[in-house]
Amino acid sequence: CHQLGMKAVAVYSKVDQESLHVKLADEAYCIGSAQAQKSYLHIPSLLAVAKASGADAVYPGYGFLAENATFARAVNNAGLVFIGPSPEAIENMGDKAIARKTMHQAGVAIVPGTENLITDEQEAKFIAEKIGYPVLIKAAAGGGGKGMRVVHGSSELVKALRQAAAEAERSFGNSGIYLEKYLTVARHIEIQIMADNFGNVVYLGERDCSTQRRHQKLLEEAPSPVMDARTRKAMGEAAVRAAKAANYSGAGTVEFIVDDEKNFYFMEMNTRIQVEHPVTEAVTGTDLVETQFLVASNQSLPWKQKDIKIKGWAIECRINAEDIKNNFMPCPGKITRYKAPEGEGIRVDSAVYAGYTVSPFYDSMIAKLIVWAPDRKKAIVRMEQALADFKIEGIKTTIDLQKKLLDSKVFRDGEMHTSYLEKHLEEII
Ligand code: MV4
Numbered sequence: 001c002h003q004l005g006m007k008a009v010a011v012y013s014k015v016d017q018e019s020l021h022v023k024l025a026d027e028a029y030c031i032g033s034a035q036a037q038k039s040y041l042h043i044p045s046l047l048a049v050a051k052a053s054g055a056d057a058v059y060p061g062y063g064f065l066a067e068n069a070t071f072a073r074a075v076n077n078a079g080l081v082f083i084g085p086s087p088e089a090i091e092n093m094g095d096k097a098i099a100r101k102t103m104h105q106a107g108v109a110i111v112p113g114t115e116n117l118i119t120d121e122q123e124a125k126f127i128a129e130k131i132g133y134p135v136l137i138k139a140a141a142g143g144g145g146k147g148m149r150v151v152h153g154s155s156e157l158v159k160a161l162r163q164a165a166a167e168a169e170r171s172f173g174n175s176g177i178y179l180e181k182y183l184t185v186a187r188h189i190e191i192q193i194m195a196d197n198f199g200n201v202v203y204l205g206e207r208d209c210s211t212q213r214r215h216q217k218l219l220e221e222a223p224s225p226v227m228d229a230r231t232r233k234a235m236g237e238a239a240v241r242a243a244k245a246a247n248y249s250g251a252g253t254v255e256f257i258v259d260d261e262k263n264f265y266f267m268e269m270n271t272r273i274q275v276e277h278p279v280t281e282a283v284t285g286t287d288l289v290e291t292q293f294l295v296a297s298n299q300s301l302p303w304k305q306k307d308i309k310i311k312g313w314a315i316e317c318r319i320n321a322e323d324i325k326n327n328f329m330p331c332p333g334k335i336t337r338y339k340a341p342e343g344e345g346i347r348v349d350s351a352v353y354a355g356y357t358v359s360p361f362y363d364s365m366i367a368k369l370i371v372w373a374p375d376r377k378k379a380i381v382r383m384e385q386a387l388a389d390f391k392i393e394g395i396k397t398t399i400d401l402q403k404k405l406l407d408s409k410v411f412r413d414g415e416m417h418t419s420y421l422e423k424h425l426e427e428i429i
Pocket of ligand 1: 111136143144145146180181182183184186188210212215255257267268418419422
């Protein structure tokens, strides 16, 4: 905001009074208690602050209400600008079964599976036989791995369908489920796109997010070690078709699952800026958040597709307040020492400082360490040095885990795939 000459108004809950975003903003308002339902998720309080402060626009970031169509609609109806896509685009991409159908119709490859929501168990059984086991049951209202269930053979299918539907109903209030072939040795590669309000869409290359544990990303890199120029163009153009089919505006990410022959299939679209966006900024020389603001103020995109060039290599390590030795349990507490690494090609995005107390109420991510270097080898060395220079005391963090991941043969060889850590994490830590 300050870079664009704008004033920034922050909101915070009672336990976040000492947060960095509160200190950095021009004005800050307390909107309620620690429990997110009573503060960060409470739409009337947020709108009241927007009105009282005279704000023109609302920036949702990547948490809480960032992909909530009801919130986007409420912001627009209050005469403010929601910095993000339209409520309709958020809604249509939020239903993963609708998104799948939209993408298929737009000519984007989808994983073989059911065309519609499952209504008939015998038909589901027939489709599962046809595509071959293992298959994956996904919830229409899920996403990010929530509500997924693997089925290894036809004898398990009917029971799994019933359980999955019941669980989806309980978790999301929507029992809709669908089937896909489960690709076990595959990569999670996502394409960053940016669209303006005039139908222009560009892609900004890919991020490889295959290093995950229980659907939590640990480390991301750009470009992907398995990418080549031809596949990048094909995936980028598919992502642009996806965005156009969704009438999309703003920053978005199209997630693909990519098999070992570089066949790629649409998984879902995230309708927000993502945690790992800095690796894309680093290799494209762009400021995606600034561009979100420009697009929201009805300016056209500052680049054409030919202006986007991928240069060098970037890696992000997520630093979480967690105890790796205790099943990644969140580890809140007071930070007694905090020294972030600095130097050429090093970026730290963080909300904490020495003396800050990490509360147990929210996500455990406390910092993101991003490095850039001319090639992958140099980026890994730079990240190792930066991790060695990152000193956080008083709480347990994922810094040591990140050192071990970087040192692992599978990562060094660029061969991490989505199911790898489910089986081999214990060997690394
Ligand atoms: C898949 C898949 C393989 N086959 N779908 C996970 C998050 C959500 N975006 C979809 N996800 C996946 N969907 C099919 N048909 C693999 C993933 C996946 C994954 C699966 C198991 C363990 C770790 C994973 C990490 C990333 C993606």
